[in-house]
Amino acid sequence: MQWFLTTLIQYKNFLFFIFLFGIGIVFSSTGSNFHRTKLQKFGHVISGELLKPIHNSKSYLNLNQTNERLLKENNHLRQELLNYKKLEASKNIDPLDSSLSDYLVHSAEVVRNSYANARNVLILDKGSNDGIKKDMSVIGPNGIIGIIKQTSPNFSSVISILYQDFKINAKLIHTGAFGSLYWEGRDPRKMMLSDVSVINKITKGDTIVTGGMSAYFPEGIPIGKITEFETPTSGGYYVIEVELFNNLTNLEYVYVIDNKSRSEFLDLQKQDNNASR
Amino acid sequence: MLQDNIKILLSFIVLVLIQTLIFNQIALFGFSYPTVYLFFVISYRFDKSQFILIFLGFLLGLTIDLLQGSSGSNTIATLLISFLRPFMIKFFFGNNLDSISLLSMNSKTNNQIIFIASIILVHQVIMQCVAYLDFHHFMVIFRNTIVNSTLTFIILFSSVTLFKNKN
Structure with a gap:
């Protein structure tokens, strides 16, 4: 027993390190559990309050x-x-007449912008008090910006489209071909479009817009234009580089879109899922 | 004793504020955030408890992560570097230290430079690897590590020189 205690005290630094390292790993693992969300919400409120005067x-x-x-x-x-x-x-x-339109638009200011991390999260100065809810889409003057992740009474955090492992449904305006848009992490002005089949003809300068296949973004919001593409030697899909219309590095004002028919869409999707089971 | 602890607490708060309010706001070259909060780990006194440094390193990283909205990369990297620090001190300065902190050390300038540089480099490598966690992004990790480390080194080395206790 004494031996055990002595070892414990002797290696207390290492054991403590391992313990905290475990907490760190749990914190950084992507599964969004309750505590992590709570902690992050606390973080975004504090950083919102801190950065507000600087932003002003x-x-x-x-x-x-x-x-x-x-x-x-x-x-x-x-x-x-x-x-x-x-x-x-x-x-x-x-x-x-707002009862006839499907979309409600709220304007908001960006308190904290971020575009150089692997996973970028913005903070807006409007929260649940202003009618902002989770999963609403956020667009800028020239195109899409992200999706609301969390809300607190006066602030909300946004998952930027510059976020690793986040894919957006997009389509080519000319041919109507669908693909998924993702960020490689290198340049905040460039994104990649994958899963566009080679049977569609594409040219440099073609415009990409949101596809509207997910409930997040309304259809037809501009995203960017094709700057380069590769026709693969094997496999049937292009590798396309897209330059964004929006300059995500100097955002100040954004619009949060409330899709009123979203719940209907989700219900339908659920029914569909149940039916296909 | 109490004064020392207050100093540590104060430097913790000031460094967190400097990092989040200044250095996380200006992305140099469009992508680089120097991690100036490492000054805390570098300037922590040699004779103070290692146990507490591990905890404070963890707390420092977590605070930065929460304020920055990043997902744990700062926490893991800072925790690891605070754990590795005593081994690095032994490696670069030998067993018998002639001063109580890096700020009051006036000999072995070359060793000090290498010590600061390796702390920054190890921290950056771990941080970028945890953040991207994918070999596809090797070029991004490499670029960020080199540029961030260089900028951080310039800032931290000049501040260490500036805050040196003159005898």
């Missing part, structure tokens, strides 16, 4: 550029709205 002063310094960008976007949206109104006028429907 930073955004004050960038006001000019931001205004310019917003003006451009406004201009574009106004143009689209005018065209849309003209179209709707013939049908006698109010285009902004």
Whole structure:
């Protein structure tokens, strides 16, 4: 017994190290268990509160550029709205009646941006108090940004599309061919598109948009354009490099999209799963 | 004794704040985050408890991970480096140390440089490997390790020189 205690005390550093190492491994393993989620939520609230003042002063310094960008976007949206109104006028429907539209849009500011890690998580300044819920999609002025991961009353965290082991359903606008988009981790402006069959013809400069096959993103939101592709010698799928339209390194304002028909979609999917069992 | 502990606690908090508020905000060259919080592990006194350093190293990494939103790479790397530190001290400075911390050591400058550099390098290699955990990303891991280590070394070596206790 004494021998046991002596060994225990002698190797206490090593044993303690092994114990904490175990905790570290559990923490970093991808399975999202309850404690990890709780801890991370705590982390995102603290870092949100900490970074808010810094973000505020930073955004004050960038006001000019931001205004310019917003003006451009406004201009574009106004143009689209005018065209849309003209179209709707013939049908006698109010285009902004929220009970008729499937999507609700919330705007939010990015408190913490991140694009250089292997798994990037952003923090927004809107939370469950503002109607933000888990799994809503987040888009920027020029395309998709990510999916809401967690919400606290005043902040929410977003899984960026620049996130290892995260795949997004995407399609080519010309041919309508579907593929999955993922990030290789090298460059925050480039992503890879895989699983596009070689029977589809593609060219450099083709536009990629969201596919709408998952319940996350609405269909047809622009993602990027093809900059390079390889035709494989074996196997039937292209390897395509896509340059994103959105500059994810200087995000300030984003839009969170609430898909009202999402629950319906999920129900249907569940039924389908049950039926095929 | 109490004063020392307060100093340790203070440096812990200050380093966490510097790391999250400054260095995690500016990605140098678009991808590099120097890990300046390693100053804590480097400047920890030689005669203080190793047991507590292991715990503090774990806590430091966990805090950074939570604030940065990363999934455990900082925790594992910092824990491992705090565990390995006494062996590295023995390896680079020998058994009989003539000072109580790196900040009050005025001899063996070359050994000090290699000590700091290897702590940073080992930490970075582990951190990048845990973060990517895939051999496909070898080039990314390699690039991040080299660039981050170099930047961290420049920052940490100059701050060690700056905070040296003058005799």
